[in-house]
Amino acid sequence: MAAVTTFLSAPRVGDVLPKGVHGPITRTKLALYAGASHDHNPIHIDIDVARGAGMEDVFAHGMLSMAYLSQLLTKWAPQDALREWSVRFTAITPVNAEVHTGGEVIELIERNGEECARVRIWARTAKGVTTLEGEAIVVVA
Amino acid sequence: MIDRAWIGFTSKPRAAVVETGQLKFFALATGETNPVYFDVEAAKAAGHRAVLAPPTFVFCLASAVPPLDIRLADMGIDTRRILHAEQSFRHHSAIWAGDTITFTTRIADIWEKKGGALEFIAQETEALNQNGEICAHSRSVLVVRHQQGVV
16 A cells, blocks of 8 residues: 655655545536636536537536646645646546546656656546546755 | 637737736646745745746637637537647746736647547647737647547
């Protein structure tokens, strides 16, 4: 069983970040995120447009789940320790899904003269479908 | 098929002001609980000059001032057929409420998969603050699904 760590203890390979649970991602949450993020693509908020595009229903903005992943990281480490991070959006997050976020330190590396942790990060629905997966480089010293 | 002549095209710069109210709205919409992201007193107590923008907010701020010279519709893309495929950020300097951020976007690459059923567009955006400091680089890959059901 890997230890769940806070950033204050020196990270080690295998350390697990405190999990996040968000949702369910209701239509109201999608409407709020559309306004707050300036992403007004109607496919996320207008079921008529979504169906016209061949989807069964509206679905969540990928960047909403990426914001949840940023909270996973900034609850673990100060924001200014986050150097770079990337995700692939591997599946659509359906409306009313619950999003779970997680991360694990997979390597300690030196990057541009700084000691960094390479952290694998992911978001999954409560049903176990991986929706985002990626990596973050976080300064640890 | 998207004209590959777009590869390398760079948008004109465009600027947006970071507003405290928009950061508060973003915190509400994303369920943020750390007050440095929505409360000016908490932000200042933590050593920030104003409310702090969270890491993905730079992407959202850029969406408030989309490049008018890089419009997907002008590339012949049906925007209902687009999905966000990849997103990455490199962070150099924090962004706070009150900052004016200037964005420049470049079409870094366009490629296809599955015999052209899927086309990918990589856009790279640089964000500079009012002091000319680079705050972040963002790279977005969009996928255009020309055929229904191909993901």
